[in-house]
Each structure stands twice: as C-alpha cells, then as structure tokens.
Amino acid sequence: MNNTLKKSIQEAASLLQKSRFTTAFTGAGISVESGIPPFRGEEGLWSKYDPRYLEISFFLSRPEESWQVIKQIFYDFFGKAAPNRAHLVLAEMERRGMLHRIITQNIDNLHQEAGNTRVYEFHGNSMKLVCLACSREFPYGKINLDHLPPRCPDCQGLLKPDFIFFGEAIPQEPLAAAYDAADKSDVFLIIGSTGEVMPANQIPPLAKQNGAKIIEINPEESNYTRRITDIFLQGKAGEVMSMLAETLFSTPLDDN
Ligand code: APR
Numbered sequence: 001m002n003n004t005l006k007k008s009i010q011e012a013a014s015l016l017q018k019s020r021f022t023t024a025f026t027g028a029g030i031s032v033e034s035g036i037p038p039f040r041g042e043e044g045l046w047s048k049y050d051p052r053y054l055e056i057s058f059f060l061s062r063p064e065e066s067w068q069v070i071k072q073i074f075y076d077f078f079g080k081a082a083p084n085r086a087h088l089v090l091a092e093m094e095r096r097g098m099l100h101r102i103i104t105q106n107i108d109n110l111h112q113e114a115g116n117t118r119v120y121e122f123h124g125n126s127m128k129l130v131c132l133a134c135s136r137e138f139p140y141g142k143i144n145l146d147h148l149p150p151r152c153p154d155c156q157g158l159l160k161p162d163f164i165f166f167g168e169a170i171p172q173e174p175l176a177a178a179y180d181a182a183d184k185s186d187v188f189l190i191i192g193s194t195g196e197v198m199p200a201n202q203i204p205p206l207a208k209q210n211g212a213k214i215i216e217i218n219p220e221e222s223n224y225t226r227r228i229t230d231i232f233l234q235g236k237a238g239e240v241m242s243m244l245a246e247t248l249f250s251t252p253l254d255d256n
Pocket of ligand 1: 032033038040123191194195219220221237238
C-alpha cells in the first residue's frame with residue numbers, strides 16, 4: 001500500500017470512528033468484484049446493450065424485446081453473484097454501530113445478503129417480479145423465464161422486475177431515507193459510482209452541503225471526486241474496504 005493511500009485510510013478511519021451518523025452510498029462499482037459488470041466504463045453494460053430497452057415506455061410497448069435484454073443482463077448474471085469483501089465490511093460496520101444506513105443504487109440484493117439490515121434501494125430490487133395488472137409479487141426464481149415476456153400465474157398480466165426503469169419515479173421510501181441521510185450524516189461513504197444518474201446523484205452533494213465529510217472509494221475519479229470528495233481512497237472497493245477494516249476495527253475507539 002502506498003503511503004498516500006495509507007495516510008488517507010487512517011484519516012478516513014478516524015472520521016468514521018468519530019461519526020455519530022454514517023451513511024454508505026453505493027453504486028455498481030461495489031459489486032464488480034462479485035462478478036457483476038458496471039453500467040459505464042469500457043467493460044460497462046451500456047457499451048454492450050442499448051439502455052433504451054430499460055426505458056419504461058419501451059418496456060410497456062415492446063415487453064418481449066425488453067425482457068430478452070433484461071434476462072441476459074440481470075437474471076442470467078445475478079443468480080451466481082455473492083457479496084464480496086466490501087459488502088462484508090459494511091455489514092461488520094453496521095454490527096459495530098459504525099454504519100447507520102446504506103443508500104444503494106444497486107438492485108442485486110448483495111448488501112442484504114452480506115448482512116446489512118438498514119438498506120434503502122433507490123432503484124428497487126431485481127429479486128421480485130410484479131404483475132402490472134393485479135400487483136401480485138413473485139420471487140424471480142419462481143417464474144419460468146424461458147417464455148418471454150413472463151405472465152402472471154394468477155391473471156396472465158405482464159410481469160415486470162421490481163426495479164426502477166429509466167423514466168420511472170424513485171419509490172417514496174428510499175427517496176425520503178436518502179434525503180434524511182443527506183440531512184443528518186456526519187460522514188457519507190461513496191463507493192463505486194460515476195455520479196451520472198439523476199436524481200440519485202443529487203444526494204451526495206446535498207450531504208456535503210449539510211456538513212457531511214465525503215469519503216469516496218473508486219479506482220477512477222468520478223463526477224464527485226473533484227467537486228465534493230474530502231478523502232479519495234483510489235482503488236477497488238474490496239481491496240480498499242479490507243484495508244480500511246484493518247484500521248477501523250483494530251484501533252480502539254477514541255475515548256471522546
Ligand atoms: N470498486 C469500486 N468502484 C469500481 C470498481 C471496483 N472494483 N470497478 C469499477 N468501479 C467504479 C467505476 O469507476 C465507476 O465510477 O464504479 C462506477 C460504476 O459506474 P456506473 O456503472 O455508472 O454505476 P452507477 O454509478 O451505480 O450507475 C448509477 O445508472 O444505469 C443506471 O440504474 C443504473 O443504478 C445504476 C445507475
């Protein structure tokens with residue numbers, strides 16, 4: 001580990017130990033080491049698939065074509081992904097009272113599988129399918145995706161993954177939780193996000209405006225780095241979070 005990163009990790013750990021309310025704000029980058037590709041960047045999903053298939057208007061007008069892409073991107077991939085070290089460190093931080101909320105843009109359920117309980121999913125979750133006609137919900141594993149688009153076993157209505165498509169509103173609960181976190185966090189830990197997508201990308205700047213210290217983990221600079229980031233831990237989430245955990249969990253908590 002280079003000295004700059006080592007010093008920054010110690011600074012970050014000290015901030016996190018003193019923080020009364022810490023929020024982790026995560027993007028696709030935290031799940032890359034779990035085998036789930038990010039959306040942007042040279043290996044990004046949007047360099048292979050046209051994002052218009054994930055627009056709600058396209059889905060409703062041409063559900064079979066949209067579902068063919070959805071299945072390839074999310075359901076053929078996701079089933080095999082497991083939480084990586086970064087997810088596991090966040091779960092340990094919650095257990096030790098060092099992490100109070102996760103606002104995630106991810107729909108892969110890996111924070112919950114790692115053991116975090118206070119997770120708010122800004123873009124929903126891919127584990128459930130919802131019937132657009134009768135609103136019944138089904139675990140995705142219970143629905144046969146060999147025939148697309150999948151139909152509701154009860155009423156034959158169109159089934160949609162329970163995540164947010166482009167053009168859909170953010171669900172009220174995670175939206176309120178995100179703004180509340182931006183209001184009261186002492187530390188905002190941004191892990192693996194470009195900061196490209198509205199309105200999620202408004203949350204970290206709001207936290208900064210309200211006095212939060214911003215710690216960011218990313219192998220590359222993002223839209224946040226030069227604008228709001230106070231401590232930039234440049235590197236992969238799994239590696240950096242493991243190094244952070246060594247300092248965070250071994251150093252006795254300050255007396256004050
Ligand atoms: N560790 C940490 N960060 C990483 C890693 C890694 N191992 N690998 C890549 N990254 C970073 C990239 O540098 C990039 O900044 O993760 C980020 C991934 O960016 P995006 O793919 O744009 O992901 P995200 O910011 O979460 O996208 C937001 O866009 O398409 C929509 O709904 C989708 O939730 C998604 C939203």
